Amino acid sequence: MARTPLSGTQHALRAGDYEAVVAGVGASVRLLTFAGRHLTVPFGADEVRPGHRGATLVPWPNRIVDGRYTFDGVDYQLSLTEPARGHALHGLNSWVEYLPVRKGASHVTLESVVEAQKGYPWRVVVRTTYTLDADGLTQAVTATNESERPAPWGTSAHPYLVAGDGHVDDWTLELPAAQVLHAAGERMLPDGLTSVEVDAERFDFRTARSIGGVQLDHAFTDLTSDPDGAFAARLTDRSGAGVEMSWDAACPWVQVYTSDQPGGAADPAHRAGVAVEPMTCAPDAFNAATYPYKTGLIVIEPGESVTAQWRIAAIA
Template structure:
């Protein structure tokens, strides 16, 4: 049964049993609720169909489901060719504190016998609605004795149209570079960040009219999304740890994703190779990594 919170003209629904994923984030307009994020069918059975899910203890892909760390190789036993999107998104979280403006949930990998990640970890997520702003904060803690690599992020799916299906959506997002990949293994970096091609440059507000599945580096933590025909503007702000961002804009789909994340795709392996600026954090026993992002919804209709 999803948790539900309504506050400040926003409604949030969260599924604790499916990775504490967001089922719905909607804003009020004219007495109705308009889904800002892709609304999931309920009951939600897998996080890939959610409005937003959590990425922890790593973001996006790890090449061939393995990584090296401090001289050792680790196999994750993930069911796909590449391990993807962490190890919590389809697992049950425990509900903690809930009130009229938000809720908190927790996760402990030691409670599961089939976790792929080789280091024990715990996580906590909080959701908050206030004054037209949605805030999502995530923390991962090393609960083992050995050092571990760590990362985290968020995977919100935005609706491409809030009104007519033909509606145009605009994006502004400033970054310093993009990780190159190969056609055979898209979204897996083959080197350090390079300069942007014209279709990848959103430093000035422009239509999101190209197919993308890229990880960008050197993000300033700010993004703006506009639906001019619906007269809706959303401002995304991410905390200092989230300086990578993934833009996923599949062709002929009614959604797109702007994902604030702490590290590069395949970050653990890039880090092991000595590449600087990957965003990967090494946590000693008891140490934690935190990140958050917010969405401010401006509805002028």
């Protein structure tokens, strides 16, 4: 019997000039290319996935501060999975193997369960479908609450987008966001929502411009949609080719991270891609009552389901 690769069962998809590989652990986009050009930062099949690269994040994206939250009058404490900052990071199932439910040459549906546990006593079934076609790679995430009580919920994806040759500094970013959530100090505590115009040189990418040396690891909101109703972030190289991440109103927030690594240029991952993460909710949304803005926290009633989806496509 063949050994399963460290990143989980491999699900290869192909459609036209697109090829993708989804790894079972975390239902992660391990590889996505168009005409042989990488659209995301890849990793090896038999490699422990670097961080959350390409992973599906459930039942919350981003951070829950101190791993503590109050929901429906009850206090909860989660394990601190980001010990350096003391937070619960990127949900509970990013290191769980998702099992295939349906599969074809250009699509795969995977399923995992967020089991009821200390800190999150709800059972939520998660199904995610990846579909590859002429428009790119679309991922839909559906969560069904199989508990007897309403469950707090959020989801996101974590791809690192690649525009072309070079690094982040060489690329141009377009991001249709008018507000940015500031993150205070080394612990990145949510510290107020302001217009991107307050520090336009760093945060205002509503008109496409070079990233240069700008460092981002921030959540943005107040998004402007395209004529078809979708939101889209675009990353291009000097030739105008690149990659687009688009999503709908199910995700009113997006995290953008320029992949700045503590070791700097000595680390191959340093500014090798831009993480663009459409999120159904803001960082620390499980503590929604703490903040004076709408965090987007979803509450799934017993027996009900919610869906969010996004797409990665080449800009030729």
